[in-house]
Amino acid sequence: MNRHVQDEVHAHSLRDPESFWSHQADQLHWHKKPSRALKLYKRTLSDGTSYQSYSWFPNGEISTSFNCVDRHVNAGNADAIAIIWDSPVTGATEKITYGQLLEEIEVLAGVLRESDVKKGDVVLIYMPMIPAALYAMLAVSRLGAIHTVVFGGFASASLAQRIDGSKPKAIMTASCGIEGSKGPLSYKTLVEGALKRSDYKPKCVMIWQRSQMPWAPLNEEAGERDWQKLVQSAKRRDIKAEAVPVRSNDGLYIIYTSGTTGQPKGVLREAGGHAVGLNLSIRLLFGIRSSDVMFCASDIGWVGKCTSEDLFSNGSADSEMLLVGHSYILYSPLLAGATTVLFEGKPIGTPDASAFWRIVAEHKVNTLFTAPTALRAIKRDDPKNKFLEDAGRRGGLKQLRALFLAGERSEPSLVRMYQSLLETFCAPNAQVIDNWWSSESGSPITGLELEAQAGKDFHSRGTSKALPTKPGAAGKAMPGFDVRIVNDDGKEVSNGTMGNIVLGIPLAPTGFTTLFNDEERFYKGYMKRFEGKWIDTGDAGVIDEDGFLSIMARTDDIINVAAHRFSTGAIEQAITSHASVTEACCVSIPDDLKGHLPFAFVTLSTTNHPNSAIPDEKLYKEVQALIRDQIGAIAALGGMIQGKGMIPRTRSGKTLRRVLRELVENAVHGDFEKEVQVPATVEDAAVIGVARSKIKEYFEGMGGKHKAIEARAKL
Incomplete structure (x- = not known):
């Protein structure tokens, strides 16, 4: 050809x-x-890297x-x-x-x-x-x-x-x-x-x-x-x-x-x-x-x-x-x-x-x-x-x-x-x-x-x-951008296989070479994962046999709302600034207009934690107000579930947002029992079952009126 x-x-x-x-x-x-x-030249950080x-x-x-x-x-x-x-x-x-x-x-x-x-x-x-x-x-x-x-x-x-x-x-x-x-x-x-x-x-x-x-x-x-x-x-x-x-x-x-x-x-x-x-x-x-x-x-x-x-x-x-x-x-x-x-x-x-x-x-x-x-x-x-x-x-x-x-x-x-x-x-x-x-x-x-x-x-x-x-x-x-798909070990995969999207060095002339006054964060955030061989874009995708790239997902925990990327950490920080919330986990939920919306799981600080998965209207509005004040109106939640012991983590303490996101997306399609992939490093696998039951209670309690369910019903 x-x-x-x-x-x-x-x-x-x-x-x-x-x-x-x-x-x-x-x-x-x-x-x-x-x-x-x-x-081309070598750049050295203060620690000798x-x-x-x-x-x-x-x-x-x-x-x-x-x-x-x-x-x-x-x-x-x-x-x-x-x-x-x-x-x-x-x-x-x-x-x-x-x-x-x-x-x-x-x-x-x-x-x-x-x-x-x-x-x-x-x-x-x-x-x-x-x-x-x-x-x-x-x-x-x-x-x-x-x-x-x-x-x-x-x-x-x-x-x-x-x-x-x-x-x-x-x-x-x-x-x-x-x-x-x-x-x-x-x-x-x-x-x-x-x-x-x-x-x-x-x-x-x-x-x-x-x-x-x-x-x-x-x-x-x-x-x-x-x-x-x-x-x-x-x-x-x-x-x-x-x-x-x-x-x-x-x-x-x-x-x-x-x-x-x-x-x-x-x-x-x-x-x-x-x-x-x-x-x-x-x-x-x-x-x-x-x-x-x-x-x-x-x-x-x-x-x-x-x-x-x-x-x-x-x-x-x-x-x-x-x-x-x-x-x-x-x-x-x-x-x-x-x-x-x-x-x-x-x-x-x-x-x-x-x-x-x-x-x-x-x-x-x-x-x-x-x-x-x-x-x-x-x-x-x-x-x-x-x-x-x-x-x-x-x-x-x-x-x-x-x-x-x-x-x-x-x-x-x-x-x-x-x-x-x-x-x-x-x-x-x-x-x-x-x-x-x-x-x-x-x-x-x-x-x-x-x-x-x-x-x-x-x-x-x-x-x-x-x-x-x-x-x-x-x-x-485009000219100057060397786009590759690699696995988690940094090795290139064959066409048609999904993996991490990385870029070869140098980037095209419009590309950045560092972060403002923060070379160490630049290296750790973009170079370290693949040992300086590739620049990590944080996106996952696939290149087909004709060389066309399809972007499939973020590889980190950024939520894409109407083309704007939000840090889950920033949203969780806003949620937990509420006096009644002790912990929160934010994932994405499908939305027919904006692509995705933030969706939160929260644990309350009260000794008598409510049994219902659906938070009362007063709490929900107060949390939304905090997000609007600290981040912005477009970051408003698309829903919130309350419960104890429903946020899964690894043994090292990393929140398994991907697991909760899969459970929520399955629930949007009405499939509450579909299995999700749980890493072997999970601290307590039983937490997944708690989360699943809370998600089911929430969506059934909403009576099919949740925005995401309504959107799917139209398709």
Whole structure:
């Protein structure tokens, strides 16, 4: 069988990374051009442990801000549209050219410089989906500083963790977010609450005042400043900042992800590799050029947002989806000189399930990128796809070339349905493309390339056709990512066999090389399990005979809720903060909209433990309130069982969450007696029987009314 050009490009990237990535680096502006693409070396920890590491374009100097904006203005494209802000929650739409964008970020960078922000400093950005948020990211980058973006609406406790972890010189925020029909959400109480909780106190808090809910009064003694007034003052004084180049291996941003201990990990993205890798991926995978429009239905504070209906609830989830928001709302479309759509709204409810298709039609979107959960929400409200078909019949979708999905496993039925709709109403050869990546990878690890030939000839277009979609699979490996399946001993398994998904070293240039100020945690969390030979992704899957990867499950105890990953440890910590709960175990339960929900087993501290498996309503609501306060609303439980002696553990004390998860999933299907695999290391096998009986009592006591049972009944 002849190899597809995607296979040839991938093979070249692994066989000769020096020539492959040097060619890609040549497409960008370097203040100091690197003399080589890749350097391999050993990194040594304080305890003497050494492991293979690497750096991309090690002696180059670059400015991401310059490449995203100045480069296009200097090329005569100042009047091209850079950003379309579409905000149905405020009724506003705004188009911002590259020339206007340059003016905004030059001045804002000057304001930050006057606030003592300089090269290498960290600035925390806690913003809603408004143009000022993008200005902030580019202005911070312009100074050679490092930004860390936190989703606007995070609970104060989660925000405080990130303040203490990153120690920002300044915080850039807004007076409120807009929650659709719920109205404005004040950021004042969330930010001030976080600053009270945090040990580190930044000197400056810049506030973008929104008319819907101003931040008042400003506490100037605490460093609170009016963002707009600072910018107006700088413009009057002609204060601007030129782009400051940084070394290729200097940090561009930190993105915090959930950790299995409940403490978020700071993934550090390096400037040079990030720019080169994204500049290729936006053309290669997404097929975007300077004349195109990209709509990434995500949030800059997630490495992407699953736009489900309750995402903007107070204290939204301490979780992560993908680096979608950073990479494909802001950086890669602007690196390509294309137009990006910044959407302040939801897939449903603003005003209805037509929102995405209206945007695609109105703004002539060529590529739409979202999460399966968003499509499930749309399908639930519009089961016959009336809104999509109406837009298609009017010709509004004819320029849409692809629908990209990521963040969670896409069920084959969903992929097939949308593939059929795209073939009927969209551009010729329009395709649904699932892809897989993580905060750590910085760009898709697998996918199907719309313009695979771009990997050979960067400026070519339309010379190759993407591989056909396989519903349920996340595509094939992208350039620079050496994807393998290994058993628990680190040995590769044959095609078609499920195992641990690992990545060879080095990762593609967008990938991380360490964690922010925590090399030891990087090694222990990603390298140690397979003795430095592979990077452990924490996912399990299978590669078929054609090289397509399917993601099957997490290999750790992270729960994937609507494309957001939650640490079971963090949820359990919130539950056990209730005075009546002595221990808790959290697992996942199937949900037809969000994929999975957290489900808890709890033991109460009372001497007279209730006999019923179903907790009283007061306790359940109090536990939910604690989760909302400490983690976020989207982490709310899908159910809770109470009982004594029902949480199985190994002899070493490790909680056997997998066993409880299997029991719950069997119960959802009405099979309470199905055997589950119990490891030989279990401390007391009789506990499994107790758990089984409690689960049966709970679901039978719910009378078939539990959400998961209702969902299965519909199938």
